[in-house]
Amino acid sequence: MPWKDIQTxxxxxxxxxxxxxxxxxxxxxxxxxxxxAAPVMAHALEEVEEMVGLSRALVLNIGTLSxxxxxxMCRAGRAARQRQIPVVLDPVGSGxxxxxxxxxxxxxxxxxxxxxxxxxxxxxxxxxxxxxTRGVDSVHTPAEVxxxxxxxxxxxxxVVSVSGAADLIVSNDRMVRIFNGHPLMSRVxxxxxxxxxxxxxxxxxxxxxxxAAAHAMxxxxxxxxxxxxxxxxxxxxxxxxxxxxxRLGESVVLQxxxxxxxx
Amino acid sequence: MPWKDIQTxxxxxxxxxxxxxxxxxxxxxxxxxxxxAAPVMAHALEEVEEMVGLSRALVLNIGTLSxxxxxxMCRAGRAARQRQIPVVLDPVGSGxxxxxxxxxxxxxxxxxxxxxxxxxxxxxxxxxxxxxTRGVDSVHTPAEVxxxxxxxxxxxxxVVSVSGAADLIVSNDRMVRIFNGHPLMSRVxxxxxxxxxxxxxxxxxxxxxxxAAAHAMxxxxxxxxxxxxxxxxxxxxxxxxxxxxxRLGESVVLQxxxxxxxx
Amino acid sequence: MPWKDIQTxxxxxxxxxxxxxxxxxxxxxxxxxxxxAAPVMAHALEEVEEMVGLSRALVLNIGTLSxxxxxxMCRAGRAARQRQIPVVLDPVGSGxxxxxxxxxxxxxxxxxxxxxxxxxxxxxxxxxxxxxTRGVDSVHTPAEVxxxxxxxxxxxxxVVSVSGAADLIVSNDRMVRIFNGHPLMSRVxxxxxxxxxxxxxxxxxxxxxxxAAAHAMxxxxxxxxxxxxxxxxxxxxxxxxxxxxxRLGESVVLQxxxxxxxx
Numbered sequence: 001m002p003w004k005d006i007q008t009x010x011x012x013x014x015x016x017x018x019x020x021x022x023x024x025x026x027x028x029x030x031x032x033x034x035x036x037a038a039p040v041m042a043h044a045l046e047e048v049e050e051m052v053g054l055s056r057a058l059v060l061n062i063g064t065l066s067x068x069x070x071x072x073m074c075r076a077g078r079a080a081r082q083r084q085i086p087v088v089l090d091p092v093g094s095g096x097x098x099x100x101x102x103x104x105x106x107x108x109x110x111x112x113x114x115x116x117x118x119x120x121x122x123x124x125x126x127x128x129x130x131x132x133t134r135g136v137d138s139v140h141t142p143a144e145v146x147x148x149x150x151x152x153x154x155x156x157x158x159v160v161s162v163s164g165a166a167d168l169i170v171s172n173d174r175m176v177r178i179f180n181g182h183p184l185m186s187r188v189x190x191x192x193x194x195x196x197x198x199x200x201x202x203x204x205x206x207x208x209x210x211x212a213a214a215h216a217m218x219x220x221x222x223x224x225x226x227x228x229x230x231x232x233x234x235x236x237x238x239x240x241x242x243x244x245x246x247r248l249g250e251s252v253v254l255q256x257x258x259x260x261x262x263x
Numbered sequence: 264m265p266w267k268d269i270q271t272x273x274x275x276x277x278x279x280x281x282x283x284x285x286x287x288x289x290x291x292x293x294x295x296x297x298x299x300a301a302p303v304m305a306h307a308l309e310e311v312e313e314m315v316g317l318s319r320a321l322v323l324n325i326g327t328l329s330x331x332x333x334x335x336m337c338r339a340g341r342a343a344r345q346r347q348i349p350v351v352l353d354p355v356g357s358g359x360x361x362x363x364x365x366x367x368x369x370x371x372x373x374x375x376x377x378x379x380x381x382x383x384x385x386x387x388x389x390x391x392x393x394x395x396t397r398g399v400d401s402v403h404t405p406a407e408v409x410x411x412x413x414x415x416x417x418x419x420x421x422v423v424s425v426s427g428a429a430d431l432i433v434s435n436d437r438m439v440r441i442f443n444g445h446p447l448m449s450r451v452x453x454x455x456x457x458x459x460x461x462x463x464x465x466x467x468x469x470x471x472x473x474x475a476a477a478h479a480m481x482x483x484x485x486x487x488x489x490x491x492x493x494x495x496x497x498x499x500x501x502x503x504x505x506x507x508x509x510r511l512g513e514s515v516v517l518q519x520x521x522x523x524x525x526x
Numbered sequence: 527m528p529w530k531d532i533q534t535x536x537x538x539x540x541x542x543x544x545x546x547x548x549x550x551x552x553x554x555x556x557x558x559x560x561x562x563a564a565p566v567m568a569h570a571l572e573e574v575e576e577m578v579g580l581s582r583a584l585v586l587n588i589g590t591l592s593x594x595x596x597x598x599m600c601r602a603g604r605a606a607r608q609r610q611i612p613v614v615l616d617p618v619g620s621g622x623x624x625x626x627x628x629x630x631x632x633x634x635x636x637x638x639x640x641x642x643x644x645x646x647x648x649x650x651x652x653x654x655x656x657x658x659t660r661g662v663d664s665v666h667t668p669a670e671v672x673x674x675x676x677x678x679x680x681x682x683x684x685v686v687s688v689s690g691a692a693d694l695i696v697s698n699d700r701m702v703r704i705f706n707g708h709p710l711m712s713r714v715x716x717x718x719x720x721x722x723x724x725x726x727x728x729x730x731x732x733x734x735x736x737x738a739a740a741h742a743m744x745x746x747x748x749x750x751x752x753x754x755x756x757x758x759x760x761x762x763x764x765x766x767x768x769x770x771x772x773r774l775g776e777s778v779v780l781q782x783x784x785x786x787x788x789x
Contacts (some may be wrong), residue, residue: 023288023304025549029715034760038663039715041549044592047625054622066307096317099310137301189292233506234297243759286551286567329570359580362573400564452555452565496769497560
């Protein structure tokens, strides 16, 4: 149940360590605060391992990567795995440039993330070289890359969470589709990155990363629907999304949740 | 017509590659998404040229520059010129420190931007050493630097777009003034940077960079007027500005447009 | 009187130079613009000293520090002291990792800040190694660290401003408590950083840094109360906070101000 996880996050305020991109740091931190988690951003080689030692989840996001940041992500990721805290990888723009694809693949191999969350083009790029990613947008739907998501889940031994109009979450033989959400979500920068950060918060309090990923995406989608009903455009939508995350109650989560498949 | 360009941007969602400053990345990306373009931020030497290869415009902004970023801007800029896609340069704070002025001049020489967009103090600093820039604010009006803007346009063989209470856009023997806008625009950080990014989006879809720069500034100003009518201060104004960009329709653009000079 | 300082800031628009963290740069700049100051962000070694030369206050914030940024902070800080402009240090996350604590202590020793502003855990960490900072949140209240704040003020010969539900500002034998504010302030990222930036703006126009720090925190708190009354959650609260700073008038400041102690 997403609602139970939300309650736990609010009660425990788990520290979620993010090594993420410049564009979305503010929105990511506010998303985590709104759901009740405690965000921290730290990327210096001098401190990433120590910060991981205080955290309950690590989120790695390659949106504006450069050499030293990749190194910090590797170190933090390995420290997280040693401590057995969940690691979420967001391969932003993988498939658009070789540097991004190779970095994403290197992080998968060296860190072995618990959950990979990306859009359909990014997920496809991790399995085949010509994915058609254009910049950081997706040219595919999650349904179109279902086979690749399953293959990636098996190959990387992790949960794969593919966001889109209908989100798809797979793990070995488990699969769930989530129909919550709103088109305005693709008009605000960092919504995907916020989804990855929320996935980290849910994974921090839920032992089953497949359920955590699904609950996070359901929560994202419900907050998006609530915000869309009050907004005049993408600006007020982004503000309302943060408000909605903070206001989520049990009844609205139960009533709005629209998923298909087995959790 | 600005409206025709807006329609084309919405229909084609051109990818606009930004190498810009940390302060405004989020607002810049949301501005581009709101008008209908697709933003991407990438600054690593390992990928800038490849990312330029996917893009239809490049925007270089020196707001929080440092050595490696300048190098990335040079490389990306040269790749853009080779591919013949438009390059917009925003010389943020040029004239305030020698590093900024020299970097702006170096980028002009090495990249040969299609359009330079700045405030009056920044534009003046590119032609004379003591421009009186104070931090990143302007102490001059566009009208006061008209001669310098014309001289810069001739010297650098590019369009020069000077923003202020009345924007001035010049190119060789062409000149236009744009009277749209609102004083609240100077109370939100990154409005000038957003203008440069929008200029990139318009230049991506319009072959004539002079018209593209003028249409971008007109669109900025109209969205600013619409936002000001609904806002309680600079916070809600910034939100409303993004909403307004996304909501712009043909009639509001036609009715509000206030320009003087020949396009 | 906070109101007199606000009027001076609005009249003079002092340039406040910030070397701060990626997460909050946008919100910090908008906070400074809203109160009437002129923000500039610059961190390159090539220009920090020159930028300090144009500024009336310097704000150093270690929220997402790394080696080159620390070096820039040291240089800028020393330049500021030579020019006798006030320096505000925000030791974000000090106590969480050794790198942060050591950097904060190094900046105190090498720069000798005019004002240190942090939460209770951060302030404690500067005097004793095991402060219990968890990430960037505080696990103590300002009242609990009163002795440490006084000791730090004496040892570092500076004003110490501790934020929390009730803010505490100390300097040698002076002490004031400020009861303005709202719990939503802790649900928005960068509110503490905004407080440090505002403290810089007030110190730029007020010769007495103790009074400047107190007035800045009072102003923060009042704007937070005003915003909370209009908001639906942390998203609209952050927007309303910026609006409120820009709208502050004499009567609301006088009526809402709740302080205890001698200014």
